[in-house]
Amino acid sequence: MLATITVKDEKCNNPLSCRKCLLVCPMGVLGLGTNVGTRKFKETEPEHFIVRGVRIDKCTGCMECVEICPGNAIQVSF
C-alpha cells in the first residue's frame, strides 16, 4: 500500500538546515527540493526549500518523521 505523505510548508521551517526528517527516515523516503525553478545567477534562498514524500513506495508507516518534526509539519496516512 502506498503512503500519503503531506508536508505543510508553512510549518516546515528551513528544512535545508533542519533536515531531521531526512536523516531519521530508515528508508530514505523523503526528498528535499525547492518550490522555485533553477535561476541563473541566483542561489535559492533557504525559505524556498521544501520536503516532500518522494519514494512513497518505500514508506512503512513507522511515523518517525512525524514524531521528530519540530514544527509538526508532516502527516503520513495509508
Add this chain to the structure above:
Amino acid sequence: MCLLCERYSGGYERWYLNPANYARRLYKIRKGEAEELGAEANPQLAGGMGILGKEFLEAEERGDIETVKRLAQEAEASALGVHFGQVITLDEALKILDIMYPIALMSCACRRSMYGTPDHENFFCIGMGPGMYKWERWPDTYRGGVQYLTPDEAKEVVAKMDKKGLVHTVYTFGTPYLGGLCHCDYPDCAGLRMRLEHGVNIFWKGHCVARVDPELCNGCGQCVVRCQFKALNFSPTRNRAFIDQSQCFGCGLCATECPQDAITLVEKANLPALASAW
C-alpha cells in the same frame, strides 16, 4: 556493443575515453532562442527527484504493467539524451583525468536531495570540461562553489573515493557531452535507486563484470561490503565470495579491495549472455 560506444567512441576503446566528448563548446550560438534553463545545467531537474513521480509508483502499485513500461521507457529515452550515468572502473577514471580539463570538485545534488547534506560535507562529484568555467551562472546547481583541481590532485581524490567504497560513474549533460564524474552509492544516488528499485535504466552498467578466482579467494569477506549493486554475496558453504555477474555493474570496487587479488574484471563483450546487458 555498448550503444554509446557505437555512436560516440570515435575510434577510442570506450566512448568516455574519446576526448571529443568532453569538449563541448564553451559558448553556444543562440539566434533569438531563449536560453534553456534546463536539465543540461541542472542535475536536480534532470536526474534527481523529478524524472518519475507518483504516477509511476501508483501504476506499479496497481500492477498496471503497460503504464509502468511506458513511463519507464519515456524516462529512459529522455535521460539517455540529456543526463544519464554509466559505471566505469578506477583505472578508467584515472585515464579520463588525463584527457580532459578543467577538473573541479562540486557538491552532489543527489545527496543534497536525499539528506540535505551541507555543501561543505557534500563534495562528492567531479565536474569536468569547459562547463566548469561557467559554474557561477548556476549557483544552485553548484551550491558551495567549485574547487578546481590539477589532474594529479583529482587522481588522489578519485583514489580516496574508491577506498571509501564509492562507485565511479560518468554522467552526461546533453549526451554525448560528459560533464560529471560522480561517486555514487546505494541508496544515496537517485539514478542508482531508480535502477535498483524500479528497473528504470538511467544508470547504465559498465563494460566489465567481476569474476572471483575460487583458488585465490580465501573467504575473508572484505569485498562483500563494497558492492552497491546487490551482486556480491558470501557463500558460507564454499567459504568464498559469490558474484552474480548478471547483477554486477563492473565498478571493480570489490577487486580494488581484495587482499588476495582474487577478483578480476572481465570484458562483457566476451560473454554472449551479458554482452548487451546495460
